[in-house]
Amino acid sequence: MNALLRKIQIGVIGSAKDLGYSKRIEGLAEKIGYLVARKRVVLLFGAEKDGDSLSSAACRGAKQASGFTVGVTYGKGLGVSENSADVVIATGLERGGGREFTLILSCDAVIALAGGSGTLNEIAVAYQNRIPVVVLKNTGGWSERLAHQFLDARKRIRIKLANSPEEAVNTALRPGQQKRKLNGNSKNSMDKLIIFDFNRTLYDPDQTTLVPGALRVLKALKQKGFKLALLAQARANRKKLLKVLEMDQYFDRLTLVEKKTVSGLKKLAGEMDVDLKNCTIVGDRVKKEIRIGNRLGMKTVWLKRGKFSTERPSNPAERPDLTIKKLFELPALLK
Numbered sequence: 001m002n003a004l005l006r007k008i009q010i011g012v013i014g015s016a017k018d019l020g021y022s023k024r025i026e027g028l029a030e031k032i033g034y035l036v037a038r039k040r041v042v043l044l045f046g047a048e049k050d051g052d053s054l055s056s057a058a059c060r061g062a063k064q065a066s067g068f069t070v071g072v073t074y075g076k077g078l079g080v081s082e083n084s085a086d087v088v089i090a091t092g093l094e095r096g097g098g099r100e101f102t103l104i105l106s107c108d109a110v111i112a113l114a115g116g117s118g119t120l121n122e123i124a125v126a127y128q129n130r131i132p133v134v135v136l137k138n139t140g141g142w143s144e145r146l147a148h149q150f151l152d153a154r155k156r157i158r159i160k161l162a163n164s165p166e167e168a169v170n171t172a173l174r175p176g177q178q179k180r181k182l183n184g185n186s187k188n189s190m191d192k193l194i195i196f197d198f199n200r201t202l203y204d205p206d207q208t209t210l211v212p213g214a215l216r217v218l219k220a221l222k223q224k225g226f227k228l229a230l231l232a233q234a235r236a237n238r239k240k241l242l243k244v245l246e247m248d249q250y251f252d253r254l255t256l257v258e259k260k261t262v263s264g265l266k267k268l269a270g271e272m273d274v275d276l277k278n279c280t281i282v283g284d285r286v287k288k289e290i291r292i293g294n295r296l297g298m299k300t301v302w303l304k305r306g307k308f309s310t311e312r313p314s315n316p317a318e319r320p321d322l323t324i325k326k327l328f329e330l331p332a333l334l335k
Contacts, residue, residue, distance in 0.1 A: 007040070007041055007042050007068075008039075008041040008042070008108050008173060009041065009042045009043075009044055009070075009106060009107050009108050010036050010041055010042070010043055010044065010107060010108065010109055010110070010111065010169070010172050010173070011043075011044040011045065011103060011104060011106070011107035011109070011110040011111070011122075012029065012032055012033060012036070012043060012044075012045055012054070012055055012058035012059075012110075012111050012112075012113075013045075013046060013054075013055050013103075013104075013110060013111070013112050013113075013115065013119050013122045013123075014029060014053065014054030014055055014058075014112055014113035014114050014115050014119055014139070014141070014143065015053065015054050015113070015114040015115050015116055015119065015141055016048065016051065016052075016053045016054075016116070016118065017051045017052040017053060018051065019114070019116050019141070021054060021114055025054065025113060025114055025139050025140075026054065026057045028113060028136060028139065028165055029054040029055070029057035029058045029061065029113055030057050030058065030060055030061030030064070031061060031165040032058050032061065032111055032113070032136070032165045032168055032169060033045075033057070033058030033059060033060065033061025033062035033063075033064075033067070033069075034061040034062060034064050034065045034067075035061075035065075035165055035166060035169040036058070036061075036062055036067060036111075036169055037061070037062040037063075037064075037065035037066065037067020037068075038065050038067075038252055039169065039173060039252075040067075040191060040227055040252065041173065042067075042068050042069070042070060043058060043059065043062045043067055043068070043069045043070070044069075044070045044071075044072060044103060044106055044107055045058055045059045045069065045070075045071055045072070045082075045085075045103075046071070046072060046073075046099070046100075046103055046118075046122075047059075047071025047072060047073040047080040047081070047082055047085060047088055048073070048080060048081050048082070049073060049074070049075070049077075049079065049080055049081060050081065051081055052081060052082075054113050054114060054115075056071075056081065056082040058111075059071065059082050059084060059085055060082070060084060063084045065222075065249075066222045066223055068086050069084070069085050069086050069087070070085065070086065070087045070088075070089065070106075071085035071087070071088045071089070072088075072089045072091060072099060072102055072103040072106070073088060073089065073090055073091065073099065074090075074091060074093060074094055074095040074098075074099040075090065075091075075092065075093075075094070075095075076090055076092055077090060078090055089102070095118070096117070096118055096121065100118065100121050100122045100125055101125055103122065104122050104125040104126050104129070104131060105125070105129060105131075107126070107131055108131070108132075108172075108175065109131060109132040109133070109134065109172040109173070109175055110122070110123070110126050110131060110132070110133050110134070110172070111133075111134050111135075111136065111162075111168050111169070111172050112133060112134070112135045112136070112142075112143040113135070113136045113139040113141075113143055114139045114140050114141035114142075114143055114144075115141040115142045115143045116141060116142065117142075119141065119142050119143060120142040123142065123143075123146060123151075123159070124151060126157075127150075127151045127156055127157055127159075128156070130156050130157055131157075132157060132160070132171075132172065132175050133146075133157065133159045133160065134159075134160045134161075134162050134168050134171045134172045135147050135159055135160070135161055135162070135168075136161075136162055136164075136165065136168050137161055137162065137163050137164075144161075146159045147159060147160075147161035148160075148161055191227055191272075191273065191274045191278060192225075192226050192227065192274065192278045192279075192280070192334075193226065193227040193228075193229060193269060193272050193274040193278060193279045193280070194221060194226050194227070194228055194229070194279075194280045194281075194282060194334065195229045195230075195231050195265070195268065195269075195279060195280070195281045195282070195293075195298075196228070196229070196230050196231070196281075196282050196283075197231065197232065197281075197282065197283035197284060197285070197288075197289050198230060198231075198232035198233075198238075199232070199233075199284075200284040200303075200305070200306045200307060200308065201282060201283050201284050201289075201303050201327075202214045202218075202230075202247065202327075203241075203245070204306065206306075206307075210245060210247075211303075211305075211327050212326070212327065212328070213326070213327050213328035214247070214327060215246065215247065215250075216328065217327050217328055217330055217331060218247065218250035218251075219250065220331040221330070221331055221334070222250055224331065224334075226334070227252045227272055227274060228250055228251050228252055229251060229252060229253040229254075229255060229268060229272060230242070230247075230251050230253070230254045230255065231255050231257065231260060231264075231265065231268060231281075231289075232254075232255070232256055232257075233256070233257060233258065233259070233260070234256040234257060234258055235256075238256060239254065239256070242254065252272065253268070253271065253272060255268050260288055260289065260292060261292065262292045262295050262296060265281070265292050265293065265296060265298075266296055269296075269298075276296050276297050276298055277297060277298075279293075279296075279298040279299070280293075280298060280299040280300070280301060280334060281293035281298050281299075281300055281301070282301040282303060282330065283301075283302070283303065284302070284303045284304075284305065284306060284307075284308050284309075285308050285311065286302055286308075286311050286312070286313050286318040286319075286320065287311060287314075287318055290302050290313075290318055290319075290320045291317050291318045294316075294317050294318070294319070294320075295317060299321050299322070300320045300321050300322070301320060301321065301322045301323075301324060301330065301333070302320035302322070302323045302324070303324055303325075303327060304323050304324065304325050305325055305326070
């Protein structure tokens with residue numbers, strides 16, 4: 001497979017349940033998994049056969065965001081305790097020995113929480129092979145003891161400390177993103193992005209309620225593997241409204257602007273690491289969202305409903321690629 005098209009693979013490692021970690025630390029592991037999935041990269045974890053772990057908790061978090069997860073287990077057989085994994089790899093190797101090599105060597109970077117001797121082993125494998133390691137602050141164990149350190153005088157990689165799950169994920173992703181840029185492929189040609197307008201596309205400001213089917217459509221598109229972004233004009237309490245409406249969980253990025261522009265839309269696609277040709281914009285205004293999307297060569301979808309349903313294209317730049325009258329028509333039209 002062409003390495004330039006491969007998705008970034010992030011491993012999450014940490015204590016097994018028998019080390020007695022707290023619910024707080026388990027929640028941090030789940031949050032890391034969730035954030036990894038929101039970045040649309042692959043999460044790898046150590047899949048146990050006889051109990052739980054922080055690594056498995058990260059898998060559960062990733063699945064909450066419809067992420068793709070790979071569990072690496074020891075011995076023979078694909079039966080593991082964490083049954084939400086998308087893929088299980090049976091290494092035929094022992095726990096505490098060979099399994100750790102397969103897991104860590106399959107990662108672009110590793111995030112560690114707490115951890116006993118198994119986690120120490122995994123960090124050592126990463127260090128020997130110059131695979132970046134990020135540890136989360138205030139989780140204890142070997143992870144925190146090794147923060148800011150080199151493991152020996154060869155100084156292969158310094159283990160980095162993150163103060164939050166968000167910082168841990170962003171730090172882990174940075175080397176993989178830089179490799180893509182060095183290889184001349186800063187955009188992932190396989191990813192597809194759908195950018196939504198807010199007012200009268202997803203939310204009806206006149207009725208102060210969601211457009212019928214909005215959450216169902218967002219969920220369906222996430223399950224199909226699309227990245228989702230919101231491009232909306234800045235309004236007081238808009239982010240709070242998105243949270244109340246339970247919409248924020250579906251978006252990989254929320255962008256609030258004073259005015260929608262071609263340059264702003266192009267910048268959004270760049271930040272999402274997606275080629276313009278793989279972007280679709282959905283809106284209710286042919287003179288706004290459709291026009292600027294067309295100028296960038298994006299696919300454009302006009303939701304012809306509500307206040308601006310009588311608006312007509314006055315030139316080819318305002319002509320949409322697709323026209324729908326109900327939002328729930330959208331998932332079946334996009335591949």
